[in-house]
Amino acid sequence: xxxxxxxxxxxxxxxxxxxxxxxxxxxxxxxxxxxxxxxxxxxxxxxxxxxxxxxxxxxxxxxxxxxxxxxxxxxxxxxxxxxxxxxxxxxxxxxxxxxxxxxxxxxxxxxxxxxxxxxxxxxxxxxxxxxxxxxxxxxxxxxxxxxxxxxxxxxxxxxxxxxxxxxxxxxxxxxxxxxxxxxxxxxxxxxxxxxxxxxxxxxxxxxxxxxxxxxxxxxxxxxx
Amino acid sequence: xxxxxxxxxxxxxxxxxxxxxxxxxxxxxxxxxxxxxxxxxxxxxxxxxxxxxxxxxxxxxxxxxxxxxxxxxxxxxxxxxxxxxxxxxxxxxxxxxxxxxxxxxxxxxxxxxxxxxxxxxxxxxxxxxxxxxxxxxxxxxxxxxxxxxxxxxxxxxxxxxxxxxxxxxxxxxxxxxxxxxxxxxxxxxxxxxxxxxxxxxxxxxxxxxxxxxxxxxxxxxxxxxxxxxxxxxxxxxxxxxxxxxxxxxxxxxxxxxxxxxxxxxxxxxxxxxxxxxxxxxxxxxxxxxxxxxxxxxxxxxxxxxxxxxxxxxxxxxxxxxx
Numbered sequence: 285x286x287x288x289x290x291x292x293x294x295x296x297x298x299x300x301x302x303x304x305x306x307x308x309x310x311x312x313x314x315x316x317x318x319x320x321x322x323x324x325x326x327x328x329x330x331x332x333x334x335x336x337x338x339x340x341x342x343x344x345x346x347x348x349x350x351x352x353x354x355x356x357x358x359x360x361x362x363x364x365x366x367x368x369x370x371x372x373x374x375x376x377x378x379x380x381x382x383x384x385x386x387x388x389x390x391x392x393x394x395x396x397x398x399x400x401x402x403x404x405x406x407x408x409x410x411x412x413x414x415x416x417x418x419x420x421x422x423x424x425x426x427x428x429x430x431x432x433x434x435x436x437x438x439x440x441x442x443x444x445x446x447x448x449x450x451x452x453x454x455x456x457x458x459x460x461x462x463x464x465x466x467x468x469x470x471x472x473x474x475x476x477x478x479x480x481x482x483x484x485x486x487x488x489x490x491x492x493x494x495x496x497x498x499x500x501x502x503x504x505x506x507x508x
Numbered sequence: 509x510x511x512x513x514x515x516x517x518x519x520x521x522x523x524x525x526x527x528x529x530x531x532x533x534x535x536x537x538x539x540x541x542x543x544x545x546x547x548x549x550x551x552x553x554x555x556x557x558x559x560x561x562x563x564x565x566x567x568x569x570x571x572x573x574x575x576x577x578x579x580x581x582x583x584x585x586x587x588x589x590x591x592x593x594x595x596x597x598x599x600x601x602x603x604x605x606x607x608x609x610x611x612x613x614x615x616x617x618x619x620x621x622x623x624x625x626x627x628x629x630x631x632x633x634x635x636x637x638x639x640x641x642x643x644x645x646x647x648x649x650x651x652x653x654x655x656x657x658x659x660x661x662x663x664x665x666x667x668x669x670x671x672x673x674x675x676x677x678x679x680x681x682x683x684x685x686x687x688x689x690x691x692x693x694x695x696x697x698x699x700x701x702x703x704x705x706x707x708x709x710x711x712x713x714x715x716x717x718x719x720x721x722x723x724x725x726x727x728x729x730x731x732x733x734x735x736x737x738x739x740x741x742x743x744x745x746x747x748x749x750x751x752x753x754x755x756x757x758x759x760x761x762x763x764x765x766x767x768x769x770x771x772x773x774x775x776x777x778x779x780x781x782x783x784x785x786x787x788x789x790x791x792x793x794x795x796x797x798x799x800x801x802x803x804x805x806x807x808x809x810x811x812x813x814x815x816x817x818x819x820x821x822x823x824x825x826x827x828x829x830x
Contacts, residue, residue, distance in 0.1 A: 325581075332632065355625035356621060356625035356628055360624075361658070361661065364628075364632070364654055364657055365654075367639070368658065371639060371647060371650055377580070377642050424617050425618045425678050
């Protein structure tokens with residue numbers, strides 16, 4: 285244990301730490317409601333609360349940039365996409381009795397195991413590191429950008445390739461269903477609609493993946 | 509104590525602006541539309557130039573009964589107007605009007621991301637309203653809203669990213685500080701993309717497919733009455749203020765002007781915002797509504813490539829300058 289860690293006791297929490305804990309509880313509660321509620325759209329709306337709570341946690345840790353990106357991508361796009369999907373298929377008002385799964389106990393086990401592994405890794409890795417909340421912001425756009433593109437360029441690019449692979453996969457899937465439906469008279473209208481749909485998805489993914497706009501261009505041409 | 513007072517005062521000013529500006533835009537819309545289309549109704553109430561029309565509208569909304577449909581999801585239905593309106597208040601806090609220290613509600617480090625992210629939250633309002641109303645037309649309106657938002661958020665973000673690249677910062681005051689007059693021709697494509705995509709996000713004509721009255725009554729807002737309905741309308745006007753203010757700050761140089769930039773910078777900001785707001789109203793009375801497929805096509809095959817080209821141009825010029 286180094287000196288810095290000794291200065292911070294768990295028994296004398298500051299205001300920020302208390303706020304962090306409370307927001308964390310709200311986030312956890314919202315997440316639990318998300319997976320247990322029987323009302324589909326309510327689950328999506330509780331997801332907004334959980335994701336927004338995470339953004340507040342980032343803010344409290346002075347990671348401002350990450351917080352706004354979290355809101356922009358998850359609340360602004362992913363949840364909107366989710367709601368769009370729900371409304372397109374079925375979104376009954378009130379309870380959906382069939383919104384239950386026999387796998388719930390297995391899912392709980394997997395969730396607990398994943399959570400335990402993540403908490404253990406994070407605690408073990410950052411045990412002795414403390415964020416100085418009073419000093420200059422350590423999560424500003426400037427700092428985040430510099431660290432991301434100087435120290436972590438390789439993982440960043442590897443992630444881009446991963447997303448590219450997902451995009452290509454999406455093209456393959458959509459094209460296959462296109463061929464199966466045959467060249468009927470509705471062909472043009474149908475493929476139009478489908479390309480619009482996949483384009484939206486790809487736009488979402490490209491947004492998550494700043495800086496690599498090329499894949500989208502490529503797949504736009506692919507779907508034409 | 510002094511700091512707390514300062515912050516409270518600024519927030520109060522932002523709040524007053526939030527209450528006043530949308531109403532001014534609303535009144536302007538009445539009058540401009542009345543003049544452009546020769547409408548007599550808005551020119552009648554109160555005598556001179558129909559000045560009392562807005563007051564009469566307010567009274568009408570306030571005295572209507574607040575109805576929640578029997579099959580609706582009550583809580584979501586009642587919460588939706590607040591979700592639609594409040595984000596614009598938060599965005600207004602971050603928009604700088606003048607060069608001085610105190611001319612912005614609160615300086616946000618990642619300002620561009622903040623405003624776009626919070627505006628993205630506001631669009632959940634119509635979605636919630638459309639779903640919770642238990643009405644086919646409302647649901648169709650909500651669907652169209654969602655489709656439109658997914659299509660137009662990308663070009664908007666890309667256009668904003670272009671300016672951030674040009675300025676080398678994502679802070680809104682920082683971007684205006686770095687502004688030079690020749691940015692105007694340099695970023696003009698980005699500005700157009702941003703403005704058009706913003707119009708689509710606000711569902712203003714010609715992008716008002718989600719509330720197309722001849723097809724789906726009033727889209728997601730069909731079941732709303734009284735003050736809750738008025739709140740949705742207010743959100744639309746607040747959205748116009750925010751969009752025009754953001755376009756001014758990002759692309760038109762905010763408080764920079766040919767003269768008087770020292771003391772009267774905020775006048776320039778307000779003037780540019782007002783001119784843009786006039787354009788928004790003008791478009792409403794002069795353009796026909798786009799069809800749903802035309803909407804999607806415009807975004808994906810026209811605006812997105814344009815925005816990407818603008819980013820490439822920005823990058824090239826930026827490297828050439830350095």
